[in-house]
Amino acid sequence: MNARRVVADFGVFSRGYIRSRIGAFFALVFPVILILIFGAIFSGGSSGPVSAYVQNQDGSQVSNSFVSALNSTNTIRLHAVDTSQNFTSYLLSHSASDGIVIPSGFSSAFVSGKPVNVTVYGNPASTTSAIVSGITRGVVNQFNLKRAGGSQVIGVEPQNVKSQSLKYIDFLVPGLVGFSVLTSPMFALVNISSQYKRDKIFKQLSLTPLTKSEWLVSKIFFYIVLTIISFFLMTLVGVFAFGAHISLTPWIIPFLVVGPLLFVSLGMLVGTGSKSVESSAVVGNLVTFPMMFLSGTFFPVSTMPAYLQSFAHVLPLFYVIDGLNNVMTYGNYGAALIDLGVLLVLSAIIFGLAVRFFKWRED
Amino acid sequence: MQAVDGISFAVREGEVFSLLGPNGAGKTTTIEILEGLRKQDDGTVRVLGTDPWTDGYALHKKIGVIPQGFKFFEYPTPREAVKYYAALFGVKADVEGILAKVLLQDSAEVYFTRLSGGQKQKVGLALSLVNDPQLLFLDEPTTGLDPQARRAVWEVIRGLKKEGRTVLLTTHYLEEAEELADRVAIMNKGKIITSGTPAEIITNHSSGERLLVHGSERLAKYLEKSAKLPVEFDGKDLISLSLHRKEDVMAAVAAIQQSGLEWDDLRTKRDSLEDIFVKLVGEPMEELEAKA
Numbered sequence: 147m148n149a150r151r152v153v154a155d156f157g158v159f160s161r162g163y164i165r166s167r168i169g170a171f172f173a174l175v176f177p178v179i180l181i182l183i184f185g186a187i188f189s190g191g192s193s194g195p196v197s198a199y200v201q202n203q204d205g206s207q208v209s210n211s212f213v214s215a216l217n218s219t220n221t222i223r224l225h226a227v228d229t230s231q232n233f234t235s236y237l238l239s240h241s242a243s244d245g246i247v248i249p250s251g252f253s254s255a256f257v258s259g260k261p262v263n264v265t266v267y268g269n270p271a272s273t274t275s276a277i278v279s280g281i282t283r284g285v286v287n288q289f290n291l292k293r294a295g296g297s298q299v300i301g302v303e304p305q306n307v308k309s310q311s312l313k314y315i316d317f318l319v320p321g322l323v324g325f326s327v328l329t330s331p332m333f334a335l336v337n338i339s340s341q342y343k344r345d346k347i348f349k350q351l352s353l354t355p356l357t358k359s360e361w362l363v364s365k366i367f368f369y370i371v372l373t374i375i376s377f378f379l380m381t382l383v384g385v386f387a388f389g390a391h392i393s394l395t396p397w398i399i400p401f402l403v404v405g406p407l408l409f410v411s412l413g414m415l416v417g418t419g420s421k422s423v424e425s426s427a428v429v430g431n432l433v434t435f436p437m438m439f440l441s442g443t444f445f446p447v448s449t450m451p452a453y454l455q456s457f458a459h460v461l462p463l464f465y466v467i468d469g470l471n472n473v474m475t476y477g478n479y480g481a482a483l484i485d486l487g488v489l490l491v492l493s494a495i496i497f498g499l500a501v502r503f504f505k506w507r508e509d
Numbered sequence: 510m511q512a513v514d515g516i517s518f519a520v521r522e523g524e525v526f527s528l529l530g531p532n533g534a535g536k537t538t539t540i541e542i543l544e545g546l547r548k549q550d551d552g553t554v555r556v557l558g559t560d561p562w563t564d565g566y567a568l569h570k571k572i573g574v575i576p577q578g579f580k581f582f583e584y585p586t587p588r589e590a591v592k593y594y595a596a597l598f599g600v601k602a603d604v605e606g607i608l609a610k611v612l613l614q615d616s617a618e619v620y621f622t623r624l625s626g627g628q629k630q631k632v633g634l635a636l637s638l639v640n641d642p643q644l645l646f647l648d649e650p651t652t653g654l655d656p657q658a659r660r661a662v663w664e665v666i667r668g669l670k671k672e673g674r675t676v677l678l679t680t681h682y683l684e685e686a687e688e689l690a691d692r693v694a695i696m697n698k699g700k701i702i703t704s705g706t707p708a709e710i711i712t713n714h715s716s717g718e719r720l721l722v723h724g725s726e727r728l729a730k731y732l733e734k735s736a737k738l739p740v741e742f743d744g745k746d747l748i749s750l751s752l753h754r755k756e757d758v759m760a761a762v763a764a765i766q767q768s769g770l771e772w773d774d775l776r777t778k779r780d781s782l783e784d785i786f787v788k789l790v791g792e793p794m795e796e797l798e799a800k801a
Contacts, residue, residue, distance in 0.1 A: 154596030162584035165620065345580035349546055350636075353569045354597040507546040507565075 147363065151356050155364040163368070169334060173372050177326040177380050181318065184444065185388040188314040195223040196274045198244040201233045202226065206253030212264075215285045216246070222281050234267070243269035244278045256293065312475065316391050319384035320474045321443040324467035326376050327405035328437060331369040335413025336430035339504070340423045352506035359501055362414060369406035377402055397473040400486055405466045408493040411500040412462070418504045437463040442471070462496075465489050512538040514699040515552075520677055522643075525670050527686040528679040530696035531790060536679040537577050539696070540648050543677070544574050557644060570598065573637030577648040577679075579630060583622035587613050587632045590621065594639040602639045611635045611665050627658025634665055644675045651685060663688060683783050693782075697790045707782050714788065715780035720750040720761050723773040728765070736764040752777070 163169045200216070202209050217224055224246070227236050237245050245267040255262035266282050268275030291298065342348045351361065377398070384390035416433055420426030440454060441447070441463035447455055458464045469485030472478040513535040520526040528536045541547040543556050545565030554561055559568050585593060588604060595602035608614050611631040616624055621632060630650055637645055647666065651659040659682075666689055669676055680686055686693050687707055694704035703710055722728075729742040732750065738761060739751040750761050758777065765772050780788075 148599075150599065151597050154593055158582060158585050158589065158593045161589070162582050165584040346576050346578070347580060347582070349576055350574075350579070350581070352546065352565075353544065353572075353574045354594060355566070355570060355599070356597045 147357075147360060148355075152360050152364045152367070155356060155361060156367055159364060160368055160371075169330075172333070173326065173330040174376055174379060177322055177376050178383050180325070181322050181380050181383050182387065184318055184322070185315050185384065188318070195221055196244065196277050197242070198222050198224055198246060198274075198278045199227050199233075199237060199240070199242060200224040200246045200248070201229060201231070201236075202248045203229050203250040204248050204252035205229075205250075208253040208256050209248045212248060212252070212285065212289065215288065216281065219281050219285070222278055237267060243267065243272060244275050246278070246282055256289070259293075313388075313390070315384055315388040316475050317446060317471065318444075319380060319390050319392055320470035321467055323373075323377050323380055323402075323470055324405070324441065324463055325438065325443045326380070327373055327402070327466055328409055328434065328441075328463050330372060330376070331365075331406050331409040332413040332416075332430065332434050334369075335365065335410050336417040336420075336426050337423070339414050339417025340420055340426035343418065344423055348506050358504055358506050362410070362497075362501065362504070365414075366407050366410045369410050370403050373402050373406050392474050393477060395473055395477075397479060397482060398470065401466055401469050401473070401482075401489070404486065404489045404493055408462055408466075408489060408496060411493065411497040414500040414504055415496060418500075437461045440464075442467045462489065462492050465492075511550075511699055513542070513549075516696070516699070516701045518694050518701060518704060520675060521692075522675055523670075523673050524691040525666065525676045525678060525689050527690035527693045528677070528696055529681070529683065529686040529690075529693050529786070530679075531681055533698075534681075534696040535699040536681075536696055537648055540646050540677065540679055544572065544646055545569065570640060571642055571644065573640065573642035573645040575630070575633040575637050575645075575647050575650055577652070579633035579650075581621050581629070581632060581636075584620050586618050586620060587624070587628075587635060588617040590632055591635050591639060594636050598640045600640055602641075607635050607638050610638065610668060612661055625658070627654045627661060630654060630658070630662055631665065634662070638669075642674070645669060645677070647676060647678045649679055649681065651680070651682065659685070683786055687782055695786060695789060702789045703785075710785055711780055711782060714785045716751055717779075718752045718758075719778050720752055720758055720775070721778055722748050722750075722765060722775045724748050724765075724770060728768055728770040728772060731768045731770065732761065732764050735767065736761050 200213055202213060213224060213226075216222060227233060227245075233245060233247055237243065247265040247267070249262060249265070252262055252264075254260075264282060264286060266279050268279055348358075352358075381390075381392055381394070385392060412433070413430070416430050417426050420429055436457075440450070440458050441461045442458065443463075447458045447464065447468075450458065465485040465488045469482045469489070472482035472485065516535075516539065518526075528539060530536050538547065542549045542554055543561055545556075545561030545568055548562045556568060557571055561568050581590060587608060591602060591604050591607055595604065605614070608617050611634045613628065613631050613635060616628050619628075621629065624632065634647075634650070637647075650666070651662050654662065663685070666676060666678070670689075676689075678685075678689060690707070692704065692706050693710060695702045695710070703714060705713065723746050725746070726742055729740055729748045732738070732748065733740040736750065736757075738753075738757055741749045741751075743749070750757075752758055752761070762775070765775070
């Protein structure tokens with residue numbers, strides 16, 4: 147291992163990377179865009195009232211006050227449907243599934259005490275339907291209570307377990323850091339190694355004193371630097387745009403070093419093992435995509451079905467993201483140490499295999 | 510399938526030696542074995558006194574190579590590429606001198622990917638010179654270049670020879686071998702068919718001087734009888750008489766005159782390297798190129 151050659155190769159590679167712009171976009175701009183999008187979707191406060199349609203076939207003072215009681219919950223927003231319309235076909239023609247029908251005779255039944263039903267339309271699979279149905283039941287109970295002349299005795303007071311609760315963004319930042327630890331080296335190395343093989347650039351390099359380990363180490367250094375830069379960018383956006391709570395401890399560093407080491411080697415292995423640039427892209431995607439979605443990047447692994455959770459535990463990226471969550475969010479360093487141990491063993495194996503199977507020249 | 514089968518040749522110090530042959534003749538396989546990029550199944554290979562496969566790492570510091578269809582990283586400029594190689598070899602290279610030698614000063618700051626085919630090839634030449642090698646392997650350095658770019662690369666190669674460097678050049682352009690090479694080995698289907706200086710090859714394989722005349726088959730038959738010389742007729746209108754002695758040409762012309770038949774376009778012809786090539790390889794160069 148000769149430091150001068152590693153440095154020279156690092157210099158040429160990083161300059162090329164910056165000049166090509168596409169690589170730099172995917173490494174630096176893309177993760178920030180992702181964090182902005184996912185942060186906005188899941189952390190941007192409440193999603194606003196749920197829309198539902200209501201047909202008031204009664205049109206009395208009582209039924210009108212029922213509708214305004216529903217509206218005043220601020221959880222659903224009702225759109226009135228004229229009584230001349232067929233309600234279900236109206237819903238279908240508006241691609242809506244949530245609706246409430248107040249039958250005629252609602253007011254007289256309320257006064258006389260004869261049982262009457264408000265009809266709630268909904269889709270059992272949709273969360274908005276559950277909200278509409280729940281809210282309607284609540285208002286119905288209120289009306290029943292009022293008619294019986296009673297008053298509310300038992301109430302509910304919501305309270306958080308921790309004074310500062312964990313938000314989705316606190317989990318999203320480590321997840322997306324893991325995402326870029328995986329994707330930038332994997333996609334680049336799969337592509338580079340198969341392309342260099344096709345264009346005989348590896349052969350060309352084998353005619354210089356540069357060794358293949360030196361070449362690989364220079365790429366690993368490059369992706370460590372890139373990962374650290376993109377880590378800081380994403381953390382800044384997470385903290386300042388969405389108020390993420392992240393503890394910046396030195397414990398983060400080992401994960402930002404071992405992650406790129408692992409995925410540069412894995413990308414190299416996939417790229418050199420493939421016959422053509424096209425087939426390497428296919429194999430690369432087969433390896434990358436399950437990891438990208440099932441390792442806890444966008445949503446916690448604990449929300450997945452049990453069989454997918456056990457599958458996640460064989461994916462190397464799982465240990466990067468689990469480790470980052472442990473150090474950045476939970477401060478659970480014991481668990482992080484186990485993640486790091488697993489990663490070190492995996493990296494050693496994959497780096498070894500990559501050097502072993504990566505060929506400079508023909509046999 | 511053997512790409513190269515039982516070939517033997519030696520390259521002398523300071524000469525330009527050309528392996529000439531159609532595509533698929535085994536030239537690149539041969540040159541890659543010499544560079545230590547491939548291992549031969551059998552036989553002995555010595556380059557600068559070493560075995561290129563086992564001592565490749567040491568040998569590579571002493572040789573310069575351009576692989577066929579030279580490609581490189583997209584974004585270094587030629588100047589940066591030369592500096593990069595100098596750092597890899599751990600030598601203080603005369604960067605500007607090398608760029609000047611391969612006629613690249615004007616494009617020294619252009620990204621590799623934006624250079625023309627000929628300029629890219631010159632970057633390859635420049636890189637092969639960084640470690641100041643005495644022996645250079647140039648594998649089809651002008652394939653795919655336009656005639657002007659090809660001539661510029663030739664200029665560079667002539668310059669290298671002038672500096673006393675030894676060059677092993679593969680090519681499938683006859684013209685290139687004739688222009689540049691001191692000695693040529695013609696390869697086909699993995700074997701060397703003949704070798705020597707272009708003049709030696711012509712002398713050894715030439716059927717001598719010939720008299721060509723346009724005329725009918727009747728004239729061909731008449732000449733065969735009366736001139737007592739070997740006559741070939743191409744089936745259309747070209748008659749070719751092989752001349753063994755100087756005097757044969759007189760006899761042939763006299764016979765043509767006596768025949769009283771129509772004739773036209775009388776001339777004598779000596780075999781060129783191309784004629785020999787066609788004779789030895791069996792197919793004209795253009796057809797081989799078209800097939801490839």
